[in-house]
Amino acid sequence: MMLQKARVTEQQLKKAQAQVEKVAAALEKSRDLSRVIVHVDMDAFYAAVEMRDCPELKDKPMAVGSMSMLSTSNYHARKYGVRAAMPGFIAKKLCPNLVIVPANFDKYRAVSGEIREIFADYDPHFQPMSLDEAYLDFTEHVEQRQHWPESARTHRFRARDIAAGETKTELSQEAATEERDLSPVLFEDSPGSSPSLMGPEGVCAPGGDVEVFGTSVEEAVREMRFRIEQKTMLTASAGIAPNMMLAKVCSDKNKPNGQCRLPSTREAVMDFIQNLPVRKVCGIGKVSEKMLNALGVSTCSHLSQKMAMLSLLFSETAWHHFLEVSLGQGSTYIPRYKRKSMSTERTFKELSKAEEQLSLCKELCEDLADDMRKGGLKVLISVVLTFKPVSVHICCIRRLS
DNA sequence: ATACATACC
DNA sequence: TACTGGTATGTAT
Numbered sequence: 001m002m003l004q005k006a007r008v009t010e011q012q013l014k015k016a017q018a019q020v021e022k023v024a025a026a027l028e029k030s031r032d033l034s035r036v037i038v039h040v041d042m043d044a045f046y047a048a049v050e051m052r053d054c055p056e057l058k059d060k061p062m063a064v065g066s067m068s069m070l071s072t073s074n075y076h077a078r079k080y081g082v083r084a085a086m087p088g089f090i091a092k093k094l095c096p097n098l099v100i101v102p103a104n105f106d107k108y109r110a111v112s113g114e115i116r117e118i119f120a121d122y123d124p125h126f127q128p129m130s131l132d133e134a135y136l137d138f139t140e141h142v143e144q145r146q147h148w149p150e151s152a153r154t155h156r157f158r159a160r161d162i163a164a165g166e167t168k169t170e171l172s173q174e175a176a177t178e179e180r181d182l183s184p185v186l187f188e189d190s191p192g193s194s195p196s197l198m199g200p201e202g203v204c205a206p207g208g209d210v211e212v213f214g215t216s217v218e219e220a221v222r223e224m225r226f227r228i229e230q231k232t233m234l235t236a237s238a239g240i241a242p243n244m245m246l247a248k249v250c251s252d253k254n255k256p257n258g259q260c261r262l263p264s265t266r267e268a269v270m271d272f273i274q275n276l277p278v279r280k281v282c283g284i285g286k287v288s289e290k291m292l293n294a295l296g297v298s299t300c301s302h303l304s305q306k307m308a309m310l311s312l313l314f315s316e317t318a319w320h321h322f323l324e325v326s327l328g329q330g331s332t333y334i335p336r337y338k339r340k341s342m343s344t345e346r347t348f349k350e351l352s353k354a355e356e357q358l359s360l361c362k363e364l365c366e367d368l369a370d371d372m373r374k375g376g377l378k379v380l381i382s383v384v385l386t387f388k389p390v391s392v393h394i395c396c397i398r399r400l401s
Numbered sequence: 402a403t404a405c406a407t408a409c410c
Numbered sequence: 411t412a413c414t415g416g417t418a419t420g421t422a423t
Binding site: 071072084085129130131132133282283284285286287288 | 406407408409410
């Protein structure tokens, strides 16, 4: 790449510059600042769940995973440099007192279900990215919210038994589904529990303090985070911005238990982008960062300065992505199937195709497993010779491992 | 179509 | 002792 760069002539560069400007102008014309996108991210999710359910772990450095690999660590452990995706035995060297807890994915899935119920209240089409993270489009909610009475924006402090959370997740989940929603939570044990649902701004049932949230986006997001914390005893962080790429960066800004809003103006967006390290952008990882750095690009402002050169050295998709980033645009690096709200027509087509493939795969796997039990190696070889390597690989692993 | 590379959680 | 595993996109051949 460096060689290529050295061979670039003034004239090529000029031509490239013109081309880049054309694309940039088109992008600029399509800029959309009308949406309010929120990225929510639970704080140290797996670790937080384990700490919640085991008081012993409070104020100890701990991580979730194994001696071979850690999924995440709590903030105490991070002070020692213990991070996600770090082998446990190395983490132990950095922090000998580190407690490593094996992962309980079923539990995390259950908690994830709880927070997703809350997400759905703000955007029924929210896009989950993993168990602990999602993108939400708050545009409509905020519009509606303007006409909401205060009572609909009033929420109670936790009413749930702390012991309940400790025993079994299924139990607490059941309890949670009944009590969920905007109307305030009922006390199982409080005297005046059932009837006096809401004295709108009046004093609410004893034992439960109340918080009223405003009508702005910030308030709506604060409310959502509040409800998550009340329901799960876990905290979340959030970013608010006119698109997903920026919302994601924002959610990282006030990390644990905070939020950050980037105003929906071109100016604010451009300011925000200027000194942003390219590595912060979703889709630019270790490798791209290295390559860009070698070309003198470490922040987004460098990106726009060097766009012409970048367009000559990188593939079209790659430099288009860079250009979007340099303009603070783009919907981030999100799998397409999650990005688009699918048309019913497409859904049907893809569904039937998927089903077909699935049944084919199932058949293959059944036969394979069966034959292998009986016939052994000979069958395996014939299968390997018959099917595409990838299919065989997947089938074998899925079915037999 | 296949293999390999990069990225994310 | 020990450096994941699942899913997706992008690039090269």
